[in-house]
Amino acid sequence: MPGISFDRAVDYYDATRGYPPGVAAQLRDAIVATLQLKRHARLLEAGVGTGRIALPFIEAGYFYVGVDLSRRMMRQLRQKLDGRRHSTYLVCGDVMHLPLSDAAFDAAVMVHVLHLVENWRQVLDEARRVLHSQGAIVIASDERDGQEGAPPTPRAQVQQAWSAILDELNVPPDQRRDGAPHGLDDRFQEHLQMHGAAVERLTLLTYRQHPQTVRSVAQRYQERIYSSCWVLSDDIHAEAARRLQRWVDAHPDPDAVHEPPAQIDAMIARWN
Numbered sequence: 489m490p491g492i493s494f495d496r497a498v499d500y501y502d503a504t505r506g507y508p509p510g511v512a513a514q515l516r517d518a519i520v521a522t523l524q525l526k527r528h529a530r531l532l533e534a535g536v537g538t539g540r541i542a543l544p545f546i547e548a549g550y551f552y553v554g555v556d557l558s559r560r561m562m563r564q565l566r567q568k569l570d571g572r573r574h575s576t577y578l579v580c581g582d583v584m585h586l587p588l589s590d591a592a593f594d595a596a597v598m599v600h601v602l603h604l605v606e607n608w609r610q611v612l613d614e615a616r617r618v619l620h621s622q623g624a625i626v627i628a629s630d631e632r633d634g635q636e637g638a639p640p641t642p643r644a645q646v647q648q649a650w651s652a653i654l655d656e657l658n659v660p661p662d663q664r665r666d667g668a669p670h671g672l673d674d675r676f677q678e679h680l681q682m683h684g685a686a687v688e689r690l691t692l693l694t695y696r697q698h699p700q701t702v703r704s705v706a707q708r709y710q711e712r713i714y715s716s717c718w719v720l721s722d723d724i725h726a727e728a729a730r731r732l733q734r735w736v737d738a739h740p741d742p743d744a745v746h747e748p749p750a751q752i753d754a755m756i757a758r759w760n
């Protein structure tokens with residue numbers, strides 16, 4: 489298995505992972521400004537999905553190649569482009585073996601994909617191979633669990649409760665992907681630097697998340713919306729969902745609505 493295909497998420501991915509209006513376009517603008525991308529820049533996205541990140545680049549006329557294991561996810565992106573002129577190529581393939589020639593791109597973008605692949609080092613090496621010498625890798629990550637010192641967001645509270653439940657249930661390590669590096673893990677930076685990159689970290693933008701409650705976030709775990717739930721056996725997931733419900737029922741304010749702040753952070757690797 490080269491990675492986790494999101495075929496099963498296609499019907500709810502945009503509804504559960506989509507940004508509030510305007511955020512994706514701001515993200516594009518921040519990446520363009522940070523990398524000083526020219527209009528004719530050639531971009532690659534590893535794990536393009538339904539185009540949450542890609543669409544604003546495509547709409548702005550960038551040459552954009554998206555690679556993904558899931559045809560169904562990419563079909564949604566294609567539908568969004570229906571009838572419009574664009575320079576977009578969507579390739580069904582494994583980002584550990586990019587079916588693309590060397591030195592062809594100005595930037596390789598990765599958002600929420602490295603924790604899903606069998607070998608993230610190989611993905612970074614492949615991205616480097618297809619970049620030209622002045623090219624950059626951009627790994628971006630949503631940081632949605634609130635600022636340090638602030639009370640934990642509903643999302644963070646539920647995540648913590650879920651993790652404690654999986655501990656109680658002694659879930660075998662192969663069903664817990666806790667070890668997979670997430671977000672902007674230091675290991676990505678170390679690997680890139682070991683291969684000669686200068687690596688910069690920055691916050692690309694901040695925004696307010698969609699309204700959420702403890703109950704609504706818990707429901708997503710119970711409905712197996714997140715990929716971390718897909719790897720659990722049905723029995724374990726059902727028991728964990730029951731225990732999570734007991735935790736929600738005992739929560740002092742499970743229906744309080746929060747719109748917590750979030751930010752999109754990035755790690756940018758350059759070789760020039």
Ligand SMILES: C[S@@+](CC[C@H](N)C(=O)[O-])C[C@H]1O[C@@H](n2cnc3c(N)ncnc32)[C@H](O)[C@@H]1O
Nearest residue numbers: 490491492493494535537540556557582583599
């Ligand atoms: C969480 S989604 C992120 C999609 C998009 N980057 C975004 O931020 O909305 C991860 C995507 O990576 C794809 N994926 C996982 N492993 C992969 C692999 N080895 N090769 C290509 N795509 C992969 C999944 O099918 C899914 O569409």
